[in-house]
Amino acid sequence: MTAKQMMLAAPYPDDRSTSARWLKRLKAWLMGTPPPRRLPEPVEPVLETAASPSFRATADAVTQDDELPPKRMPGRFGAKNATARIIEAFDSAHPVRQRKDLHGRDDKLDTLFEAVLFSRQHAIIHGARGSGKTSLAQVFGDYADSQGAVVIYTACEATASFAELLRPYLSFIPESAVPFAEKALFAREREALSAEFGPRQVVDLVSRLSPDSQTILILDEFDRVESEAVNSQIATLMKLLSDARVPVQVLLVGIARTLDELILCHPSLRRHLTPIPIGRISREDTHRLIDRGAERAQVRFDEAARAEIASISCGSPYHVQLFCYVAAIETVRRGGEVIDLEATHRGLARAFTIWAMLNHEDADIFDALVADPAQPVDAVERIAREAAVHDSFVGDEADAAIFGAAVRADDRQATRFHFRDGAAPQFLLAKLATRERQTEAA
């Protein structure tokens, strides 16, 4: 990859984060080492670690791997190496870095190219956790970089002030983006920025950039920012950048509410900001994702296993990767050759256990729900599917009550409800599928 100009403005707390460490331990556990302790307190949901890129290091690793000829393992999957290949092929903890691995997002990439690179608009990618926002932002960033743009990426910290958020970006703007005559002035002004500078000072500084350069600031996980004031300052920054026609575009990554809040701050921002909603990938793309992973891992899913994983993931790439991973590991551990429905169901039960360690409150609710013969299983499944696909479901108080505290009413629409953990519905479906298997066996 040509990451000459792409920069990681601040290291994302990949290995430092509690949930990343847990994910590693869980993977070790799945491979047969002793089970980890249950977490005493709810920690960051596992998906937060999905956005844990070290752009250059990991992208290079993937590229190198892709360039190696596939090694054929004799006989069965081939013990240890098979496990390593499965981990690599179905990695639900890291974003996609190459366009060929980004399934079902061509239209979104085209919109981003058109809006940000060519029309020089700001954009916001928004969608549920695990839908692939960071992946899309990174693949786009790589492309923009290859087209000569300066791409600066960071993931936001919850309590950062505006200046703390922006300072790393400003310090990473390379000299090459500043015209020769302005270089000294730019450096002096950047140095002289006050501790808590605001949007106006940023725009004054970057207005010195060469008009034919392009700098793209990617602010991932913007929804984590807690301060309304910072939200409003970012909205002001985008508005001022557009009004002054400065060659700097902001690509925010967040959730739907992020967009609403920004527009509320500056209604006229609508004209300068392209929303890129990220929904589910299609069934065909899900199958391609499974098949490509299987090819890389050198494993084979039978038709029933493939269909079950596609059905339960409901088009969420994160769940597809995780469910394929656990099903393949289950098969390898037992010395099997083909991943079948039984191994898939054992894997789904494991996946539920993994998730339960990170969100034991909701998992306990689902456990009780699925064990209770008085519960309307069909209705539960229908609602879980609707929420898995649309990130919310339409119903009444009685529907919501089935799921207790795991479900919350929408702020604006009385008949709309959300699972408080956006990744939960697929785990509930996994639990239901496992239960059906147990019932059939009994």
Ligand SMILES: Nc1ncnc2c1ncn2[C@@H]1O[C@H](COP(=O)(O)OP(=O)(O)O)[C@@H](O)[C@H]1O
């Ligand atoms: N379009 C896609 N095709 C294949 N895998 C994807 C796609 N989008 C996401 N993934 C995978 O899903 C997981 C979550 O993706 P990520 O981009 O971190 O989601 P988000 O930022 O929305 O939480 C990662 O393992 C990633 O590799």
Ligand SMILES: [Mg+2]
């Ligand atoms: Mg992300």
